[in-house]
Each structure stands twice: as C-alpha cells, then as structure tokens.
Amino acid sequence: MINRCFCCVTGGDSDPEPAATSSRRRTNPARASKNRTSVDYPWETYTLKELLQATGNFSESNKLGEGGFGTVYWGRTSKGVEIAVKRLKAMTAKAEMEFAVEVEILGRVRHRNLLSLRGFYAGGDERLIVYDYMPNHSLLTHLHPHRGTPSSHHHVPLEWPRRVAIAVGAAEGLSYLHHEASPHIIHRDIKASNVLLDAEFVPKVADFGFAKLIPDGVSHLTTRVKGTLGYLAPEYAMWGKVSESCDVYSFGVLLLELVSARRPLEKLPGGVKREIVQWAAPLAERRRWERLADPRLAGRFDAAQLRAVVETAMLCTQSSAESRPAMAEVVDMLRFSGGERRTKEIVPVAVTVAGSSDEITTTTDLDDVTAGSSEPLDRRNWKLTRLR
Ligand SMILES: Nc1ncnc2c1ncn2[C@@H]1O[C@H](COP(=O)(O)OP(=O)(O)OP(=O)(O)O)[C@@H](O)[C@H]1O
Ligand SMILES: [Mg+2]
Numbered sequence: 001m002i003n004r005c006f007c008c009v010t011g012g013d014s015d016p017e018p019a020a021t022s023s024r025r026r027t028n029p030a031r032a033s034k035n036r037t038s039v040d041y042p043w044e045t046y047t048l049k050e051l052l053q054a055t056g057n058f059s060e061s062n063k064l065g066e067g068g069f070g071t072v073y074w075g076r077t078s079k080g081v082e083i084a085v086k087r088l089k090a091m092t093a094k095a096e097m098e099f100a101v102e103v104e105i106l107g108r109v110r111h112r113n114l115l116s117l118r119g120f121y122a123g124g125d126e127r128l129i130v131y132d133y134m135p136n137h138s139l140l141t142h143l144h145p146h147r148g149t150p151s152s153h154h155h156v157p158l159e160w161p162r163r164v165a166i167a168v169g170a171a172e173g174l175s176y177l178h179h180e181a182s183p184h185i186i187h188r189d190i191k192a193s194n195v196l197l198d199a200e201f202v203p204k205v206a207d208f209g210f211a212k213l214i215p216d217g218v219s220h221l222t223t224r225v226k227g228t229l230g231y232l233a234p235e236y237a238m239w240g241k242v243s244e245s246c247d248v249y250s251f252g253v254l255l256l257e258l259v260s261a262r263r264p265l266e267k268l269p270g271g272v273k274r275e276i277v278q279w280a281a282p283l284a285e286r287r288r289w290e291r292l293a294d295p296r297l298a299g300r301f302d303a304a305q306l307r308a309v310v311e312t313a314m315l316c317t318q319s320s321a322e323s324r325p326a327m328a329e330v331v332d333m334l335r336f337s338g339g340e341r342r343t344k345e346i347v348p349v350a351v352t353v354a355g356s357s358d359e360i361t362t363t364t365d366l367d368d369v370t371a372g373s374s375e376p377l378d379r380r381n382w383k384l385t386r387l388r
Contacts, residue, residue: 166203
C-alpha cells in the first residue's frame, strides 16, 4: 500500500518535471488525479531549484544536523518561509522505502504535536523532505547541549513547567498515532532528537520514517529491529516483537531523560553500560524523587509533578509489555499540572524471584547517584492504585 501511494505521487523513479525549469510550486498530483486513492494528501511538491536556492545549495553553514538516513538543512523559500529540508543520504532500496513511508504516513496525520510534512521533492537520485522549521530545534539539544547544538545557540536549561508541557504534548502526539490515526501507527523511534520544539516550545514528534502501520485487529508484528539503543523495549530489542507498548517503553525512557537530563545509555567507568531505568529505579523505589531531577534545575521544580512524571516513567518502562499502560492512559497520568486532581498513585511492587527474597534491596549508596543499580530490570514492577 505504501509503495503504491508513493508511486502515485512520484511517478516512480522518474523526475516528474525537469527541476530547473520552473520555480512554481505544484500541488500534489495525487490530488488532481481522477483515479486517486481515498487519501487526500495535504502536502505539495517542490522543485529542486527552489530547494537549492532556499538552502544555499545545501551549504555546510545551513546544516542543522545529521541522522541515520540523511542530513537536515535550514532554508528560506522565496516567499520568506523558513523550512527544514531533510536530504536522504543515498537512494538505496532501504532509503527509498524510508522516504516512501515518511511521505505516506505524514500525509495521513495532522495533530498539534506531530511535525507535519510541508512537501517533498523526488527526482533522479534526490529525495528531499520539507518540514516546517522548528526554531527551538530538538529536545536533545536542550537536554544535552554539548551534542547536536549549533555553536551559535546557547541554551539555558529548560524550565520545569516547560518540561511538563513537553511531556504532556509529546504524549498526546503519540497517543494520537496509537489510538486515533487509521490505521494505527507505531512510531518505533521515539527519542529526544525526534521531539522538535517550535517557537513557543510546543513539542512536535518527528520522524515517521521508522513507523509501522498496524492493520485493525493485529496486536503485534515481528520485524527487524530499528530504533536507537537505550530506548528499545526489551521484547523488541531481543525478539523484534513490535507493538504500541514498544513506543510506551521508549516514551518512559524519554520522560526520565527529560526530568534528569541524563543519557538513556551511560558508559560507566570500566566501560560498563547502564540504562537510565537501572539508574532511576532504585531512587524511585526509595522515593528519592529529588535525586532524579536535573541538577541544572537547582531545585526549581514542583515536587509532586516530578514524582508523578517519574512514576509514570516507571510504569512505562516495565519489562513486561502487558503491564505497561496505553498512551491514552499515559496522557491522563501526566495531565496533573492544570490543577487536575490525581485519583491514582503508582507504587512499586516486589516481584517474587525463585530462591530469593521478594524484598526490594538496594545495595547502592544512594548518595552516589552515578553508581545506580546493576540489578536485572525484570525484578521491578509497578502498579496503579486508587487514591482514597
Ligand atoms: N524541522 C526541523 N526544524 C529544526 N531542526 C530540525 C528539524 N528536523 C530535524 N532537525 C534537526 O536535525 C537533526 C537531525 O535530524 P534527523 O532526523 O536527520 O536525525 P536524528 O533524529 O538525530 O536521528 P535519526 O536519523 O535516527 O532520526 C535533529 O537532531 C534536529 O536537531
Ligand atoms: Mg530524527
């Protein structure tokens, strides 16, 4: 289905119009076609000339960042509109599919918290995707400013209310993909660099190139593992089993990263790698919420909100996919900031492991937060209980 729709749009591999002959933007030919499919695409096609002019011939100084599948450039159109252009690296079959999926899926979704496609160019070896430019870049650049931050940008730490609003907004975008888009969409690459921030810091979940469309009635698919280390749900990393709850797990990791500004995967002295959940879980179980907060906040956070975000993250990152909440529930759990009263709380429960005590043990000196825990994650479980 994806390929068919994509080919309808691009006319296969051929350039639909010699790029340099016109700077006029055309509306999507799929719209004009009498034989079009039921999907009405809201995006437009651009000419190569237009995008070359907008980005200064993809000049190095216009580069915003580079990912696994392409380089992103800032540009300004002849009408003065700021855009971000993703230029796919090479037209391998894999990249071609990536482009097709992205165009197809972005054509289907419209939500305040999802980065919409503005348009695209497909011709010869070039595949270019045009998005709205997000002046506040990605969440990654704010949480870990030394990486991926253009040197011209000096970021002050994200204030607490902004972090909460980003958590809620990103959850709403993801909830839309899981529950409202038809067919449902699993993102499969939820991470800080894929949450972009507009001028008002409204979060926009981006990069649907890895997305998977789930037909109605199908609970999970088995697929080759894509995504980013540190964010992968265990059942997906180990067996390639993908379902909405894989996104929920990645979102839980993102929540912990958002509150703590720690990396999802940290290299400890000696080369051992530790996941953020392994670091956070012992602190959360001991209710040492304040130890989980980004030190750059210097105590400027709402303690009740911090606790609720961390508890939600703990539910999301449980090793059993069945125990994780749905994204719609995650949205509800996070919507406490506007004075909404919480009716439930989340508590850790010990899991009985044969031959061992089911008490939660923490051998770590909790004053030394870099030490964290090396306990296996599957001993941890959390549950929702109703508040009286
Ligand atoms: N619309 C946009 N507006 C502003 N900056 C953007 C936009 N899209 C992407 N970027 C920047 O470009 C960088 C690279 O994005 P890209 O999606 O290619 O890679 P990534 O997200 O780091 O990795 P991956 O390829 O795994 O998605 C992002 O980190 C972001 O800072
Ligand atoms: Mg990305």
